[in-house]
Amino acid sequence: MSVEEVRPLLAAFASLQPLPRPRLRLLEVPDADLSGRGPASTWELRLREEFLSRLGPPLLPLPESLESSRLAFALQRSPRYMGEGFREAAQELFNSPAFVLSVSLSIAVYFAAWLVPEPLFSKAFAAALTVRLSLLVGLVELSHLALACLSLYQEAEAASTPQELEAVAERFGKSMGGTTLRVLLVVASMGLARLVPQVPEGGIWSLLGPARITPEGQVILESVAAAQAVADGSLIITGVAAGTACGGLALCASNAAGEPSGGGAKLSTRYGKPHTRKNPPHNEAIEEELARREAAGHIDLRKNKAQVTAKRRGVEDPEPVKGIRFRKPDVSSVRPDGIRHNTNYVSNHQDLKRELEAFDSMMRADPRAIHELYLLDGTLVRRYVPPGVSFP
Structure with missing residues (x-):
């Protein structure tokens, strides 16, 4: 991953946050407050609302302000311990407060779901994202990344000094690779897709586009209603809206008409009758x-x-x-x-x-x-x- 590849997204993330104000943060002081106490800023609340509306409620407790939390501090320090070839791009990314905030939300909302023995993604957007990421890096790799994110969260919350947080950042940075960093970037940016322009084409990003045919003749799903990872390494997909990708990774619960099997996926009707049961x-x-x-x-x-x-x-x-x-x-x-x-x-x-x-x-x-x-x-x-x- 190069700096040039991430700069368009960096510019987009920069537009989400206010202009920086000069401030003094004495991080070297052992008792420096990085607990995230205190009200969140208006721009942080805006990003939280957008992210949670797309991927669902947080599964891990969030501090009042993520911007000034231990988790954000550890994320900002972690790139210096990442490998050659993507470290420079990572440093650029994690210098963006909006990107760090979106990664923090990704950990608490999306990656936390992978820590359940058989995680279920019932939010349509999260389910479709899971299918595409699983097709690229696999369920095992995704669960390993989720575990690294959980360790980061738990260790950052337990840390009481900047020195301990530095050690947390080091462990997380060394656990990251170029592909896992891209996965973090995808989840972070797609969680704010209404606010951030579409991610660049090519590589991992291509799996987030419309349906396409695999070399084996299978069709990658355009959208799904739910996805559940099970113990045997399969992904159970329901509510298929466009094609199927069955066998191996995915076991699809759908019929020829494109309707979910078992009477159909549950549709929200708070604001009126279903727009269509086929989608x-x-x-x-x-x-x-x-x-x-x-x-x-x-x-x-x-x-x-x-x-x-x-x-x-x-x-x-x-x-x-x-x-x-x-x-x-x-x-x-x-x-x-x-x-x-x-x-x-x-x-x-x-x-x-x-x-x-x-x-x-x-x-x-x-x-x-x-x-x-x-x-x-x-x-x-x-x-x-x-x-x-x-x-x-």
Whole structure:
């Protein structure tokens, strides 16, 4: 891994955090406070909310502020003990407070799940990520990385001096390799995929894209609803939305129609009936986004309902495409400042042209609203923000 390869992501992570302020930290003092006590900053809370909404709640206790925690300090010091060939890139990465925070969240949320004898990833995004990482590095390697992360967490929490934390950082740094560092980078960046641009293509990143065919003729899954690693080294996958990758690594529970077996995966219906039972990840993405908006104070939360203005007046496209005058945004809400915010998701890349047509149609129908189009992995395809409207 080279510095040039990670610099685009470093720039993206840098945009998530405020400008640095001069401060004095006496880390050499034996009793220096690195406990993470005290309220988290606004930007840290924003990153926490985004990460947890995509990968699920933390399985390990988190300090009030990760930014000033022992875990963050140990992560920042660990690159100096990493191997040649990727140490320089690691040092650049771990100098980014936003990246260190996202890795800390990765440990508490994602890698902690691997410590259960038969871990179950029921969050659709986490399940799909698990399948792709398992195909690359294997279940055993992933569990070893999770164990290294757990040791880092436990030892950092137990450390009482900077010297002890330095030893913790050294052990973790020496346990890392180029591939495991890439895995950390993938989880950290994909956990913030809505805020960070898509990771570079090639190498490990290629497994996070759309479905593709293996040399053996198997199809790598585009999305799944749940993934469970079992004792015999297999990965049980349910809620398959696009193809299967069965035998060897993955045992898929699906039928020819693409519906999950056993009556189907459980679909969230807090904000309305399922978007479609044939594509659980799409439905879960909608539910998660609506939950995020409700927490942010949005009102008039609408799931797959006819497009309306901020004042709930029906609208139609003045230039209908193929006779379609009305659209149904996957997600629609009204921000606290009174601006309507509509979002759609693309599950299949083959449907992108159709979804772009729908995006333009919705924009023509209500040019005073914010409109967005995302891939299911969180990659932004297009966004429209009306003139004079702020968008964080």
